[in-house]
Amino acid sequence: MEAVAALERDAELMVRVREGDSTSFALLLERHRAPVIHFLFRMVQNQPVAEELAQEVFLRVYRSRATYEPTAKFTTWLFRIATHLALNWIRDRKSEKTQESLDQDTPDGIARQISDRRPNVEQRLLYEARLLEVRQAIETLPAKQRAAVLMHKYAGMEYSQIAASLNCSESAIKSLLFRAYEALRARLAHFA
């Protein structure tokens, strides 16, 4: 019930944005900024690019406010835009190696922060190695499978929402996810 209310609230906020209420846009941004950036980061595995793409997502939402009709769930629409931008970016940069390595410094010279509360250096190194393995496992998935897994696992989206975001049928998404998790199981089963 709470989730349904939240979805209705999103649509309601967007309708208010359409009517010129900028506060509602700020609320929508506050609610969806982090999930969209995190999704895009996991898709492109590059923080500045993820934030740049997220800016474009919200800019497109703002530009489309006049024509917005609450026919689909707002989150589905939002992730559809985000997925479209991420897939385009991946397609355009396929030949380039843009993935940042974990030991690479961020562009502003600050070392990458990894949320790891364990003080043990050995454990920390192990954690970093495992994280790298997870990132590589996700990166080796075909772009559409990657998007579907990220929406399923991290955004908690339903099959119908993922299907709408990726412009596929629900059954196609189920088999896409099955194949993706099958590949991940083969690579990450030893994490138990």
Place this chain on the structure above:
Amino acid sequence: MDCPIQTSHTAGVILDYCAGRLVPDRAAAIEAHARLCPSCGEMIEAQRSVWKALDSWSVNPPSGDFDCKLYTRIDEEERSSSALEKWVCSIVARWSPFSWRAPVAVAAVCAMVALAILIDIPGAPRVVPPTEPQARTEHVDIEQVERTLDDMNMLRQFAPVLQPSDLASSSSM
């Protein structure tokens, strides 16, 4: 219960079970089945490992100036669109006493330019005007000429029968 890993479609139930998206009754049925079915048990274990691995992938929070950058871009867009709007308004304002004439004049000029382009496209096949004799043959219908001659013959045959008064009355009609 049937083994869910027979097809990719039904195996989705195991994904949902590991994701904690099943209602308690359905989850209990899967657990009971997994205890008896080694393949499903293995798949559940492997899927749980994947889930655990994915859970360990934490990400950085968005940068502090994200909103600021976004609002700057929105402002820039709005300013540029309002500048365009102002420019259009200033053009229209110049024509304010004859506001209806401006669009009409612009449309007329556009139509003339389009017509000129259509007529004078280099390399486009030109329509050659027909020469004089061709034009004539196109306009003269042989059947019509024959019909007219027949009518004249018929009138000639009736001419002696008709009185001058009849001719006068028919011409007055």
